[in-house]
């Protein structure tokens with residue numbers, strides 16, 4: 001199958017290979033897109049306009065960015081104290097054996113101390129081993145188990161310190177000074193040991209996040225300002241992530257030809273590829289930005305005491321890490337695996353929740369608000385139970401200094417007690433937390449016989465497997481998250497319940513069940529009547545199939561199951577201001593029917609901003625909104641550059657049967673049609689189905705009278721001339737005779753469009769859907785209308801459709817009144833040879849479309865000067881090309897303004913046979929001189945008078 005779009009050549013570039021002596025600059029367009037955009041965007045005024053627009057856009061973007069940054073900073077500032085509290089809870093080390101053990105006898109106390117020191121010794125050796133292996137120095141010598149003292153030494157030292165401290169207790173400063181020197185020399189038998197705790201360190205936080213916050217605020221060296229430690233780093237991370245992740249995801253989606261990321265996954269049919277790109281983008285960006293997370297944790301956990309503080313800020317922290325631990329410490333080492341796990345699992349889990357609710361539980365917020373919220377609560381809790389331990393482990397590993405052996409690291413003093421012995425990795429960390437901190441250990445007294453026969457009573461930790469092991473340590477801060485989940489559940493359930501009935505400005509029966517705003521902007525809703533609840537509503541009109549395609553059967557509409565996954569047809573709905581476009585779309589959107597139609601409103605082709613103000617309102621701001629309607633339709637507004645938005649709409653592919661695109665009243669439908677027509681051929685999911693023009697029967701003549709300063713055709717004329725379907729609306733405002741005359745006039749302008757008369761745009765949906773005007777199937781239709789008489793339909797009463805055509809018994813041969821734009825004509829050239837030379841035909845066509853005059857080979861270029869300007873708006877035709885390998889092969893010609901396409905015709909059996917070489921219809925201005933036109937054609941195609949005729 002051959003198919004190629006053809007564009008006018010860039011003007012002025014001579015080409016030695018030109019196939020046409022009259023057009024030495026002609027080059028075949030190897031890159032249709034390039035040519036098209038060159039052609040459509042190269043005018044200097046357009047460039048200036050675009051430049052000005054870009055400047056405005058970049059200024060607006062900068063403003064938006066600044067205000068977004070500010071808002072983000074403030075939001076993070078509100079959350080920062082909770083983050084800080086949570087982080088400290090997660091990193092603080094609370095071994096099981098510390099604290100009250102239920103046995104305060106002297107013997108038990110002594111045994112406990114002995115055990116503590118014994119353990120400290122073992123751990124110190126292990127710690128030294130670790131750092132010797134890596135070549136560095138033990139970074140956290142300060143702590144509770146430095147064991148250079150023996151048990152007896154410990155007691156005296158401890159007592160001495162206790163005394164010294166108690167004598168100085170009146171002076172906080174002295175106390176702080178004294179206590180800051182303790183850590184190197186004191187064996188701290190317990191994290192609860194007040195006396196041996198360095199002054200910069202907080203007592204163990206025994207409680208939840210709120211307790212942590214108050215403890216921080218009350219601590220002498222921390223104070224409330226410490227609640228915002230790492231705030232700037234956090235903000236940097238969030239902002240960078242916010243821009244990088246969606247950008248990467250969109251790029252990946254583009255690369256793999258997936259739908260982009262702006263519509264929630266839950267609306268997609270096949271989520272796998274999109275989940276993959278989403279997770280990949282989160283992972284990559286998370287990995288790249290993970291040093292900022294590392295820095296943030298370290299800044300939060302380090303002491304605020306200026307004498308003990310290691311890092312003065314974000315940059316200093318990064319440079320210090322690089323110099324002490326090496327660049328690899330920022331990303332790699334023990335942190336690498338937890339980072340990968342965290343940035344893979346968290347986006348995956350978060351995005352799976354709505355999907356699971358939708359696909360597994362089959363719940364919607366609109367139908368079952370309470371159950372929906374309950375499911376959300378349950379899944380959020382599961383997500384929390386998976387995420388929280390990973391977070392805890394990450395933070396513990398992040399604060400661990402990873403010496404690189406080449407330099408010594410300054411001590412890292414932490415606000416809360418942390419484990420002095422480093423974890424070897426994620427698994428080790430999980431194991432240690434569960435083993436050392438996760439459970440409660442009880443002590444019991446045990447009596448044994450000594451070697452000398454004496455009775456020895458010892459206090460031992462009782463560690464049965466079920467109590468010595470626990471996961472509690474992995475879930476610090478769980479309470480806060482559960483509370484917030486519960487609060488969200490309560491709010492969600494209440495809001496959803498309210499939404500179900502109240503949150504709608506429309507009357508109850510017109511409220512859509514679900515609105516999915518893409519931006520926090522105005523919501524545009526259809527405003528007319530809806531009988532949506534009534535399942536038994538009769539069809540809009542009789543089920544006579546007038547559709548040229550089998551998408552709509554005589555029995556009605558094919559069911560979803562029957563209908564194969566197809567490209568989605570897009571129909572352009574155009575017509576001058578007030579002609580009834582919105583009324584038509586409201587009617588389609590709110591009527592009960594089985595079509596799932598997506599309607600795109602307003603912004604396309606806006607040239608004057610008039611419609612924008614009228615239809616979008618609210619200060620003329622441009623909005624993008626989606627609104628799902630009860631009848632399964634979807635309504636949205638898009639910006640003028642909304643091809644992307646329409647592609648986004650395709651994320652709902654399979655859920656929609658049709659797209660209707662309403663242009664503004666002042667739009668030239670040609671360029672808009674060209675975009676979608678071309679998209680069809682470059683593999684888009686949508687294809688151009690046809691152009692439907694509404695005509696205001698009462699005012700159209702006035703509109704056509706408007707002359708444009710530059711002499712170009714006015715939009716109403718173009719809209720009528722380019723239509724594949726014409727709806728003569730508002731016939732209630734004109735007499736029958738006027739309507740007849742209008743129809744005849746329209747027919748004279750556009751000889752190929754089907755015409756229907758309506759009141760309040762109430763038209764059979766099949767008249768505007770499945771037009772297939774740009775499809776090869778049109779070949780059949782073109783051949784069937786050899787008489788030149790097009791069928792015309794009108795709706796008298798609401799549900800009654802009457803098709804005018806041959807044999808209907810009415811007289812509808814009204815003559816043009818001459819009041820409509822007479823400069824626009826339809827001419828039809830019929831070929832009576834068996835075949836014609838397609839190459840020669842194309843050369844002739846290119847001259848007509850691109851050079852805008854009817855050429856005369858005998859006069860050469862002089863004919864251009866003599867000819868009045870030709871503006872072909874629409875071309876349709878079918879011809880049999882000579883020299884084809886398939887006998888009887890036909891090609892279909894389609895053209896919209898300067899763009900044309902020639903495709904192999906889809907063969908239709910029987911009645912579709914062409915008896916001659918075919919027929920081509922031209923609609924446009926400058927076609928008055930039919931003789932000149934047909935002469936020119938005969939010259940180019942080397943045909944005799946009888947072989948080509950014109951009507």
Ligand SMILES: Nc1nc2c(ncn2[C@@H]2O[C@H](COP(=O)(O)OP(=O)(O)OP(=O)(O)O)[C@@H](O)[C@H]2O)c(=O)[nH]1
Nearest residue numbers: 576577578579580581582583665729730759760761
């Ligand atoms: N009398 C009468 N009024 C109609 C008919 N069709 C539409 N209207 C009214 O005409 C007005 C304009 O109709 P719209 O549907 O908004 O026209 P439009 O083409 O969308 O207009 P723009 O959005 O300005 O381009 C509305 O007040 C309609 O109610 C009709 O057949 N008869």
